[in-house]
Amino acid sequence: MNAHQSLAVGRPIESREAISPAAAEPDPMVRFEDISKVYPAYRGKPGVNALQGIDFAIPRGSITGVIGRSGAGKSSLVRLINGLEKPTTGRVIVDGRDISALAGHELRLAQRSIGMIFQHFNLLSSRTAAANIALPLEIAGWPKAEIRGRVAELLALVGIADKHDRYPSELSGGQKQRVGIARALATRPSVLLSDEATSALDPQTTRAILDLLANINRELGVTIVLITHEMSVVRQLAKEVVVLDSGRVVEKGHVADIFTHPKHPITQSFLAEVIGDSLPVSLASRLVQEPLASGHAVIRVQVRGAGAGNTLVARLARELGLDVSLLSARIDEIGGQHVGSLTLGIPGGESAATRALAFLSQHQISAERLGYVA
Numbered sequence: 001m002n003a004h005q006s007l008a009v010g011r012p013i014e015s016r017e018a019i020s021p022a023a024a025e026p027d028p029m030v031r032f033e034d035i036s037k038v039y040p041a042y043r044g045k046p047g048v049n050a051l052q053g054i055d056f057a058i059p060r061g062s063i064t065g066v067i068g069r070s071g072a073g074k075s076s077l078v079r080l081i082n083g084l085e086k087p088t089t090g091r092v093i094v095d096g097r098d099i100s101a102l103a104g105h106e107l108r109l110a111q112r113s114i115g116m117i118f119q120h121f122n123l124l125s126s127r128t129a130a131a132n133i134a135l136p137l138e139i140a141g142w143p144k145a146e147i148r149g150r151v152a153e154l155l156a157l158v159g160i161a162d163k164h165d166r167y168p169s170e171l172s173g174g175q176k177q178r179v180g181i182a183r184a185l186a187t188r189p190s191v192l193l194s195d196e197a198t199s200a201l202d203p204q205t206t207r208a209i210l211d212l213l214a215n216i217n218r219e220l221g222v223t224i225v226l227i228t229h230e231m232s233v234v235r236q237l238a239k240e241v242v243v244l245d246s247g248r249v250v251e252k253g254h255v256a257d258i259f260t261h262p263k264h265p266i267t268q269s270f271l272a273e274v275i276g277d278s279l280p281v282s283l284a285s286r287l288v289q290e291p292l293a294s295g296h297a298v299i300r301v302q303v304r305g306a307g308a309g310n311t312l313v314a315r316l317a318r319e320l321g322l323d324v325s326l327l328s329a330r331i332d333e334i335g336g337q338h339v340g341s342l343t344l345g346i347p348g349g350e351s352a353a354t355r356a357l358a359f360l361s362q363h364q365i366s367a368e369r370l371g372y373v374a
Protein backbone atom coordinates (compact mmCIF):
# COMPACT_ATOMS: atom_id res chain seq x y z
CA MET A 1 0.00 0.00 0.00
CA ASN A 2 1.50 3.39 -0.94
CA ALA A 3 1.32 6.53 1.18
CA HIS A 4 -1.59 7.93 -0.81
CA GLN A 5 -3.59 4.75 -0.43
CA SER A 6 -2.91 4.35 3.27
CA LEU A 7 -4.26 7.86 3.95
CA ALA A 8 -7.49 7.16 2.08
CA VAL A 9 -10.57 7.20 4.26
CA GLY A 10 -13.07 4.48 3.38
CA ARG A 11 -16.36 6.10 2.39
CA PRO A 12 -19.67 4.45 1.76
CA ILE A 13 -20.50 3.87 -1.87
CA GLU A 14 -23.21 6.18 -3.15
CA SER A 15 -25.51 4.23 -5.40
CA ARG A 16 -28.14 5.93 -7.53
CA GLU A 17 -29.55 2.83 -9.12
CA ALA A 18 -28.57 3.61 -12.72
CA ILE A 19 -25.36 1.63 -12.56
CA SER A 20 -26.52 -1.21 -10.42
CA PRO A 21 -24.54 -3.39 -8.06
CA ALA A 22 -23.21 -6.33 -10.07
CA ALA A 23 -25.83 -8.79 -8.85
CA ALA A 24 -28.81 -6.50 -9.55
CA GLU A 25 -28.29 -6.19 -13.32
CA PRO A 26 -29.62 -9.33 -15.06
CA ASP A 27 -27.58 -9.29 -18.29
CA PRO A 28 -25.00 -6.50 -18.26
CA MET A 29 -22.18 -6.06 -20.77
CA VAL A 30 -19.58 -5.86 -17.98
CA ARG A 31 -19.97 -7.11 -14.43
CA PHE A 32 -17.31 -6.42 -11.78
CA GLU A 33 -17.88 -8.87 -8.94
CA ASP A 34 -16.24 -7.74 -5.70
CA ILE A 35 -12.94 -6.93 -7.35
CA SER A 36 -9.68 -6.04 -5.71
CA LYS A 37 -6.40 -5.45 -7.52
CA VAL A 38 -3.10 -5.42 -5.64
CA TYR A 39 0.18 -4.79 -7.44
CA PRO A 40 2.73 -6.65 -5.30
CA ALA A 41 5.86 -5.06 -3.86
CA TYR A 42 8.63 -5.05 -6.44
CA ARG A 43 12.35 -4.21 -6.20
CA GLY A 44 12.02 -2.25 -2.99
CA LYS A 45 8.84 -0.46 -4.13
CA PRO A 46 5.86 -1.04 -1.82
CA GLY A 47 2.81 -2.95 -3.03
CA VAL A 48 -0.22 -0.92 -4.19
CA ASN A 49 -3.90 -1.54 -3.46
CA ALA A 50 -5.04 -0.18 -6.84
CA LEU A 51 -8.70 -1.30 -6.59
CA GLN A 52 -10.83 -2.37 -3.64
CA GLY A 53 -14.45 -3.52 -3.27
CA ILE A 54 -15.35 -2.80 -6.91
CA ASP A 55 -18.83 -4.23 -7.52
CA PHE A 56 -21.00 -2.79 -10.25
CA ALA A 57 -22.40 -3.58 -13.67
CA ILE A 58 -22.26 -1.68 -16.95
CA PRO A 59 -25.51 -2.02 -18.92
CA ARG A 60 -25.48 -3.23 -22.54
CA GLY A 61 -25.45 -0.42 -25.09
CA SER A 62 -24.65 2.26 -22.49
CA ILE A 63 -21.98 4.95 -22.54
CA THR A 64 -20.42 4.90 -19.10
CA GLY A 65 -17.80 7.38 -17.92
CA VAL A 66 -15.25 6.31 -15.31
CA ILE A 67 -13.72 9.44 -13.81
CA GLY A 68 -10.98 9.88 -11.23
CA ARG A 69 -7.80 11.77 -10.50
CA SER A 70 -4.40 10.42 -11.51
CA GLY A 71 -3.73 7.16 -9.65
CA ALA A 72 -7.40 6.57 -8.78
CA GLY A 73 -7.32 3.18 -10.54
CA LYS A 74 -9.04 3.98 -13.87
CA SER A 75 -6.50 2.25 -16.13
CA SER A 76 -6.34 -0.75 -13.82
CA LEU A 77 -10.13 -1.05 -14.06
CA VAL A 78 -10.15 -0.83 -17.84
CA ARG A 79 -7.30 -3.35 -18.18
CA LEU A 80 -9.39 -5.81 -16.16
CA ILE A 81 -12.17 -5.54 -18.76
CA ASN A 82 -9.94 -6.62 -21.65
CA GLY A 83 -8.04 -9.18 -19.60
CA LEU A 84 -4.68 -7.37 -19.75
CA GLU A 85 -4.71 -7.55 -15.94
CA LYS A 86 -6.19 -10.21 -13.67
CA PRO A 87 -8.03 -9.21 -10.50
CA THR A 88 -6.40 -10.22 -7.22
CA THR A 89 -9.83 -11.24 -5.94
CA GLY A 90 -13.26 -11.31 -7.62
CA ARG A 91 -14.35 -11.88 -11.22
CA VAL A 92 -14.86 -9.70 -14.29
CA ILE A 93 -17.66 -10.95 -16.53
CA VAL A 94 -17.71 -9.48 -20.05
CA ASP A 95 -20.62 -10.32 -22.34
CA GLY A 96 -21.46 -13.33 -20.18
CA ARG A 97 -17.91 -14.75 -19.97
CA ASP A 98 -15.49 -14.65 -17.05
CA ILE A 99 -12.61 -12.91 -18.79
CA SER A 100 -10.51 -13.05 -15.65
CA ALA A 101 -10.43 -16.87 -15.96
CA LEU A 102 -9.29 -16.95 -19.61
CA ALA A 103 -5.72 -17.32 -20.90
CA GLY A 104 -3.86 -17.96 -24.14
CA HIS A 105 -5.90 -18.50 -27.32
CA GLU A 106 -9.25 -18.27 -25.52
CA LEU A 107 -8.31 -14.90 -24.05
CA ARG A 108 -7.13 -13.59 -27.44
CA LEU A 109 -10.42 -14.66 -29.02
CA ALA A 110 -12.42 -12.91 -26.29
CA GLN A 111 -10.28 -9.77 -26.72
CA ARG A 112 -11.45 -9.48 -30.35
CA SER A 113 -14.86 -8.46 -29.04
CA ILE A 114 -13.32 -5.69 -26.89
CA GLY A 115 -11.89 -2.72 -28.82
CA MET A 116 -9.69 -0.08 -27.24
CA ILE A 117 -8.60 3.46 -28.12
CA PHE A 118 -5.78 5.36 -26.47
CA GLN A 119 -4.65 8.89 -25.63
CA HIS A 120 -1.63 8.68 -27.94
CA PHE A 121 -3.44 6.64 -30.64
CA ASN A 122 -0.80 3.83 -30.67
CA LEU A 123 -0.64 3.63 -34.48
CA LEU A 124 2.23 1.93 -36.32
CA SER A 125 4.16 4.73 -38.05
CA SER A 126 5.36 2.40 -40.82
CA ARG A 127 1.80 1.52 -41.90
CA THR A 128 -0.74 3.65 -43.75
CA ALA A 129 -4.13 4.46 -42.18
CA ALA A 130 -5.68 1.54 -44.10
CA ALA A 131 -2.91 -0.87 -43.09
CA ASN A 132 -3.21 0.14 -39.41
CA ILE A 133 -6.95 -0.58 -39.53
CA ALA A 134 -6.30 -3.89 -41.32
CA LEU A 135 -3.89 -5.15 -38.65
CA PRO A 136 -6.39 -6.74 -36.23
CA LEU A 137 -8.16 -8.36 -39.19
CA GLU A 138 -4.86 -9.83 -40.46
CA ILE A 139 -4.17 -11.17 -36.97
CA ALA A 140 -7.68 -12.67 -36.88
CA GLY A 141 -6.93 -14.42 -40.19
CA TRP A 142 -9.46 -12.63 -42.45
CA PRO A 143 -9.00 -13.22 -46.22
CA LYS A 144 -7.31 -10.28 -48.02
CA ALA A 145 -10.32 -9.34 -50.17
CA GLU A 146 -12.62 -9.19 -47.16
CA ILE A 147 -10.09 -7.07 -45.28
CA ARG A 148 -10.04 -4.56 -48.18
CA GLY A 149 -13.81 -4.20 -48.13
CA ARG A 150 -14.03 -3.95 -44.35
CA VAL A 151 -11.24 -1.34 -44.16
CA ALA A 152 -12.97 0.85 -46.78
CA GLU A 153 -16.22 0.58 -44.80
CA LEU A 154 -14.45 1.55 -41.55
CA LEU A 155 -12.62 4.52 -43.10
CA ALA A 156 -15.99 5.82 -44.34
CA LEU A 157 -17.62 5.19 -40.94
CA VAL A 158 -15.05 7.38 -39.16
CA GLY A 159 -15.16 10.06 -41.88
CA ILE A 160 -11.66 9.76 -43.41
CA ALA A 161 -12.26 7.71 -46.58
CA ASP A 162 -9.80 10.02 -48.38
CA LYS A 163 -6.93 9.20 -45.97
CA HIS A 164 -6.63 5.54 -47.00
CA ASP A 165 -2.97 5.79 -48.06
CA ARG A 166 -1.77 8.40 -45.57
CA TYR A 167 0.84 7.58 -42.94
CA PRO A 168 0.26 8.65 -39.31
CA SER A 169 2.85 11.42 -39.66
CA GLU A 170 0.64 12.96 -42.39
CA LEU A 171 -2.49 13.01 -40.23
CA SER A 172 -3.76 15.48 -37.63
CA GLY A 173 -4.41 14.32 -34.05
CA GLY A 174 -8.15 14.02 -34.71
CA GLN A 175 -7.55 12.02 -37.91
CA LYS A 176 -5.13 9.71 -36.07
CA GLN A 177 -7.77 9.08 -33.43
CA ARG A 178 -10.31 8.31 -36.19
CA VAL A 179 -7.88 5.67 -37.48
CA GLY A 180 -7.57 4.37 -33.90
CA ILE A 181 -11.37 4.15 -33.61
CA ALA A 182 -11.69 2.37 -36.97
CA ARG A 183 -9.00 -0.13 -35.95
CA ALA A 184 -10.72 -0.73 -32.59
CA LEU A 185 -14.03 -1.43 -34.38
CA ALA A 186 -12.53 -3.63 -37.11
CA THR A 187 -13.44 -6.99 -35.55
CA ARG A 188 -16.97 -5.78 -34.67
CA PRO A 189 -16.48 -5.63 -30.89
CA SER A 190 -19.40 -5.39 -28.49
CA VAL A 191 -17.43 -3.13 -26.10
CA LEU A 192 -15.23 -0.13 -26.89
CA LEU A 193 -12.84 1.00 -24.15
CA SER A 194 -11.64 4.57 -24.42
CA ASP A 195 -8.62 5.40 -22.22
CA GLU A 196 -8.29 9.21 -22.18
CA ALA A 197 -8.85 9.13 -25.96
CA THR A 198 -9.38 12.89 -26.25
CA SER A 199 -6.85 14.10 -23.68
CA ALA A 200 -4.26 14.98 -26.34
CA LEU A 201 -6.75 16.83 -28.58
CA ASP A 202 -7.85 20.47 -28.70
CA PRO A 203 -11.42 21.27 -27.53
CA GLN A 204 -12.92 21.45 -31.03
CA THR A 205 -11.38 18.13 -32.14
CA THR A 206 -12.40 16.60 -28.79
CA ARG A 207 -16.02 17.56 -29.50
CA ALA A 208 -15.86 16.02 -33.00
CA ILE A 209 -14.38 12.75 -31.70
CA LEU A 210 -16.94 12.55 -28.86
CA ASP A 211 -19.73 13.13 -31.44
CA LEU A 212 -18.30 10.29 -33.53
CA LEU A 213 -18.28 7.98 -30.50
CA ALA A 214 -21.90 8.94 -29.74
CA ASN A 215 -22.89 8.04 -33.34
CA ILE A 216 -21.06 4.72 -33.12
CA ASN A 217 -22.88 3.90 -29.89
CA ARG A 218 -26.24 4.85 -31.42
CA GLU A 219 -25.78 3.17 -34.78
CA LEU A 220 -23.77 0.07 -33.90
CA GLY A 221 -25.07 -0.41 -30.33
CA VAL A 222 -21.49 -0.77 -29.05
CA THR A 223 -21.19 -0.35 -25.27
CA ILE A 224 -18.64 2.39 -24.56
CA VAL A 225 -16.58 2.66 -21.38
CA LEU A 226 -14.90 6.01 -21.16
CA ILE A 227 -11.93 6.51 -18.84
CA THR A 228 -11.23 10.18 -18.22
CA HIS A 229 -10.10 12.76 -15.71
CA GLU A 230 -12.26 15.43 -17.37
CA MET A 231 -15.86 15.97 -16.32
CA SER A 232 -16.45 17.91 -19.55
CA VAL A 233 -15.93 14.64 -21.48
CA VAL A 234 -18.37 12.80 -19.20
CA ARG A 235 -20.85 15.66 -19.58
CA GLN A 236 -20.77 15.58 -23.37
CA LEU A 237 -20.86 11.85 -23.97
CA ALA A 238 -21.81 9.65 -21.03
CA LYS A 239 -25.24 8.77 -19.66
CA GLU A 240 -23.86 7.02 -16.58
CA VAL A 241 -20.81 7.84 -14.51
CA VAL A 242 -18.68 6.06 -11.94
CA VAL A 243 -16.41 8.20 -9.76
CA LEU A 244 -13.25 6.47 -8.55
CA ASP A 245 -11.03 7.70 -5.74
CA SER A 246 -8.11 5.80 -4.20
CA GLY A 247 -9.20 2.58 -5.84
CA ARG A 248 -12.81 2.72 -4.64
CA VAL A 249 -16.10 3.69 -6.26
CA VAL A 250 -17.20 6.73 -4.25
CA GLU A 251 -20.25 7.69 -6.33
CA LYS A 252 -22.10 6.36 -9.36
CA GLY A 253 -25.33 6.93 -11.24
CA HIS A 254 -26.99 8.89 -14.05
CA VAL A 255 -24.81 11.80 -15.17
CA ALA A 256 -27.64 14.35 -14.80
CA ASP A 257 -28.28 13.17 -11.19
CA ILE A 258 -24.62 13.42 -10.32
CA PHE A 259 -24.38 16.89 -11.86
CA THR A 260 -27.34 18.18 -9.90
CA HIS A 261 -26.67 16.36 -6.60
CA PRO A 262 -22.96 15.56 -6.30
CA LYS A 263 -22.39 13.99 -2.88
CA HIS A 264 -18.74 13.13 -2.60
CA PRO A 265 -16.16 15.95 -2.29
CA ILE A 266 -14.14 14.53 -5.19
CA THR A 267 -17.23 14.64 -7.44
CA GLN A 268 -17.94 18.19 -6.29
CA SER A 269 -14.39 19.20 -7.18
CA PHE A 270 -14.74 17.67 -10.67
CA LEU A 271 -18.00 19.55 -11.18
CA ALA A 272 -16.55 22.83 -9.99
CA GLU A 273 -14.17 22.58 -12.96
CA VAL A 274 -16.97 22.46 -15.50
CA ILE A 275 -20.16 23.99 -14.14
CA GLY A 276 -20.33 27.75 -14.72
CA ASP A 277 -18.14 28.35 -11.75
CA SER A 278 -17.09 31.85 -12.54
CA LEU A 279 -18.80 34.70 -10.73
CA PRO A 280 -18.81 38.15 -12.27
CA VAL A 281 -15.39 39.61 -11.32
CA SER A 282 -16.90 42.63 -9.55
CA LEU A 283 -18.88 40.25 -7.33
CA ALA A 284 -16.10 37.69 -6.71
CA SER A 285 -13.74 40.44 -5.47
CA ARG A 286 -16.27 41.55 -2.82
CA LEU A 287 -17.24 38.06 -1.63
CA VAL A 288 -16.48 37.31 2.05
CA GLN A 289 -16.95 34.05 3.94
CA GLU A 290 -17.88 35.47 7.36
CA PRO A 291 -21.67 35.56 7.75
CA LEU A 292 -23.09 39.09 7.56
CA ALA A 293 -26.22 40.18 9.40
CA SER A 294 -27.18 42.37 6.44
CA GLY A 295 -26.11 42.53 2.79
CA HIS A 296 -26.58 39.74 0.24
CA ALA A 297 -25.89 36.04 0.60
CA VAL A 298 -24.61 34.47 -2.63
CA ILE A 299 -25.99 30.98 -3.24
CA ARG A 300 -25.31 28.60 -6.12
CA VAL A 301 -28.13 26.25 -7.08
CA GLN A 302 -28.16 23.26 -9.46
CA VAL A 303 -31.50 22.59 -11.16
CA ARG A 304 -32.68 19.91 -13.54
CA GLY A 305 -35.23 19.79 -16.34
CA ALA A 306 -36.22 22.27 -19.03
CA GLY A 307 -37.45 25.52 -17.52
CA ALA A 308 -36.79 24.46 -13.92
CA GLY A 309 -34.60 27.50 -13.32
CA ASN A 310 -37.19 29.92 -14.70
CA THR A 311 -39.68 29.40 -11.90
CA LEU A 312 -37.20 28.85 -9.09
CA VAL A 313 -36.21 32.50 -8.62
CA ALA A 314 -39.88 33.56 -8.45
CA ARG A 315 -40.81 30.73 -6.06
CA LEU A 316 -37.90 31.51 -3.76
CA ALA A 317 -38.71 35.24 -3.77
CA ARG A 318 -42.34 34.45 -2.86
CA GLU A 319 -41.31 32.07 -0.09
CA LEU A 320 -38.83 34.52 1.47
CA GLY A 321 -40.79 37.69 0.75
CA LEU A 322 -37.53 39.18 -0.56
CA ASP A 323 -36.20 40.38 -3.92
CA VAL A 324 -34.01 37.46 -5.01
CA SER A 325 -31.67 38.44 -7.82
CA LEU A 326 -30.16 36.22 -10.52
CA LEU A 327 -26.41 36.96 -10.64
CA SER A 328 -25.37 34.38 -13.24
CA ALA A 329 -26.89 31.39 -15.00
CA ARG A 330 -25.78 28.59 -17.26
CA ILE A 331 -27.85 25.79 -18.79
CA ASP A 332 -26.22 22.65 -20.21
CA GLU A 333 -27.56 19.48 -21.75
CA ILE A 334 -26.05 16.68 -19.69
CA GLY A 335 -26.84 12.98 -20.04
CA GLY A 336 -29.76 14.00 -22.30
CA GLN A 337 -31.27 16.38 -19.68
CA HIS A 338 -31.16 20.12 -19.10
CA VAL A 339 -29.05 21.00 -16.09
CA GLY A 340 -28.79 24.58 -14.90
CA SER A 341 -26.35 26.28 -12.56
CA LEU A 342 -27.77 29.52 -11.12
CA THR A 343 -26.05 31.98 -8.83
CA LEU A 344 -28.54 33.90 -6.70
CA GLY A 345 -28.19 37.01 -4.54
CA ILE A 346 -30.41 36.97 -1.45
CA PRO A 347 -30.84 40.14 0.60
CA GLY A 348 -31.28 39.85 4.37
CA GLY A 349 -27.89 38.41 5.36
CA GLU A 350 -27.34 35.14 7.19
CA SER A 351 -30.89 34.55 8.42
CA ALA A 352 -32.38 34.92 4.93
CA ALA A 353 -29.67 32.65 3.50
CA THR A 354 -30.47 29.99 6.09
CA ARG A 355 -34.19 30.17 5.23
CA ALA A 356 -33.39 29.98 1.50
CA LEU A 357 -31.16 26.92 1.96
CA ALA A 358 -33.83 25.21 4.09
CA PHE A 359 -36.46 25.87 1.38
CA LEU A 360 -34.17 24.51 -1.36
CA SER A 361 -33.24 21.44 0.67
CA GLN A 362 -36.95 20.79 1.40
CA HIS A 363 -37.50 20.69 -2.37
CA GLN A 364 -34.44 18.45 -2.97
CA ILE A 365 -32.65 21.21 -4.85
CA SER A 366 -28.88 21.07 -4.50
CA ALA A 367 -27.50 24.41 -3.25
CA GLU A 368 -24.35 25.80 -1.69
CA ARG A 369 -23.60 29.11 0.02
CA LEU A 370 -20.64 30.77 -1.73
CA GLY A 371 -20.37 33.70 0.72
CA TYR A 372 -21.70 37.20 1.36
CA VAL A 373 -21.37 40.65 -0.13
CA ALA A 374 -21.96 43.77 1.96
Ligand SMILES: Nc1ncnc2c1ncn2[C@@H]1O[C@H](COP(=O)(O)OP(=O)(O)OP(=O)(O)O)[C@@H](O)[C@H]1O
Pocket residue numbers: 002039048049050068069070071072073074075076077229
Ligand atom coordinates in the same frame (compact mmCIF):
# COMPACT_ATOMS: atom_id res chain seq x y z
N1 LIG B 1 1.83 -2.34 -13.20
C1 LIG B 1 1.79 -1.70 -12.03
N2 LIG B 1 2.62 -2.04 -11.02
C2 LIG B 1 2.58 -1.40 -9.84
N3 LIG B 1 1.72 -0.41 -9.54
C3 LIG B 1 0.87 -0.03 -10.51
C4 LIG B 1 0.85 -0.64 -11.80
N4 LIG B 1 -0.12 -0.04 -12.54
C5 LIG B 1 -0.67 0.90 -11.77
N5 LIG B 1 -0.10 0.91 -10.54
C6 LIG B 1 -0.47 1.77 -9.40
O1 LIG B 1 -1.85 1.55 -9.14
C7 LIG B 1 -2.51 2.76 -8.80
C8 LIG B 1 -3.64 3.00 -9.80
O2 LIG B 1 -3.03 3.25 -11.08
P1 LIG B 1 -3.89 3.42 -12.43
O3 LIG B 1 -2.90 3.60 -13.53
O4 LIG B 1 -4.86 2.33 -12.51
O5 LIG B 1 -4.64 4.80 -12.11
P2 LIG B 1 -5.23 5.87 -13.11
O6 LIG B 1 -6.44 6.42 -12.43
O7 LIG B 1 -5.40 5.27 -14.44
O8 LIG B 1 -4.11 6.96 -13.15
P3 LIG B 1 -3.63 7.89 -14.40
O9 LIG B 1 -4.81 8.78 -14.72
O10 LIG B 1 -2.46 8.64 -13.84
O11 LIG B 1 -3.27 6.95 -15.51
C9 LIG B 1 -1.44 3.84 -8.81
O12 LIG B 1 -0.98 4.00 -7.47
C10 LIG B 1 -0.34 3.25 -9.69
O13 LIG B 1 0.91 3.75 -9.31
